[in-house]
Amino acid sequence: AQRVTQPEKLLSVFKGAPVELKCNYSYSGSPELFWYVQYSRQRLQLLLRHISRESIKGFTADLNKGETSFHLKKPFAQEEDSAMYYCALSGETGNQFYFGTGTSLTVIP
Amino acid sequence: GAGVSQSPRYKVAKRGQDVALRCDPISGHVSLFWYQQALGQGPEFLTYFQNEAQLDKSGLPSDRFFAERPEGSVSTLKIQRTQQEDSAVYLCASILLAEGEQFFGPGTRLTVL
Numbered sequence: 001a002q003r004v005t006q007p008e009k010l011l012s013v014f015k016g017a018p019v020e021l022k023c024n025y026s027y028s029g030s031p032e033l034f035w036y037v038q039y040s041r042q043r044l045q046l047l048l049r050h051i052s053r054e055s056i057k058g059f060t061a062d063l064n065k066g067e068t069s070f071h072l073k074k075p076f077a078q079e080e081d082s083a084m085y086y087c088a089l090s091g092e093t094g095n096q097f098y099f100g101t102g103t104s105l106t107v108i109p
Numbered sequence: 110g111a112g113v114s115q116s117p118r119y120k121v122a123k124r125g126q127d128v129a130l131r132c133d134p135i136s137g138h139v140s141l142f143w144y145q146q147a148l149g150q151g152p153e154f155l156t157y158f159q160n161e162a163q164l165d166k167s168g169l170p171s172d173r174f175f176a177e178r179p180e181g182s183v184s185t186l187k188i189q190r191t192q193q194e195d196s197a198v199y200l201c202a203s204i205l206l207a208e209g210e211q212f213f214g215p216g217t218r219l220t221v222l
Contacts, residue, residue: 006151036211096157
């Protein structure tokens, strides 16, 4: 069963424009949601997690349990934001971890 | 200190060969995940260790896949009788405790001919 859905494979925005990367999930119980990012020729790394409620590199994500969504947003995209973004979910036990298929974001100068 | 390392970085195997992929987690990290990432896909969960205990192996695609972490540090993912569909990048990630940020290795790209 697909637990994490990222509907956009590719997303292009102009520098300075707002960006939103969509993520929907299906899980019974109380999952923990994450966004991971992979910059070109770098390792996958954590961007943010919903329980910390932080803004990292200007990105925020709000967990909407009613809509089962965890969309990633940034008001003004920068060229260095170009990367592959993965939404991920951890179950309550923490023993399993599920990634979406990823969205490749390109910020056009 | 050093991050998570994986070896080899690239592996080419003939169909039917056995392969062993190694993961060296960050020293002291309790938890370790293995993932399989096919081209154009996100990482797919394979298995999870807490120290030397394999707490979840529900993601292993077949009984040809076997993972171990005998001393609670280095882990090995073994694939027996490799098939073409096993071609993927295999990622390892470690976590300091049971929950927290996963630190990923660079991956091993396996190509089965």
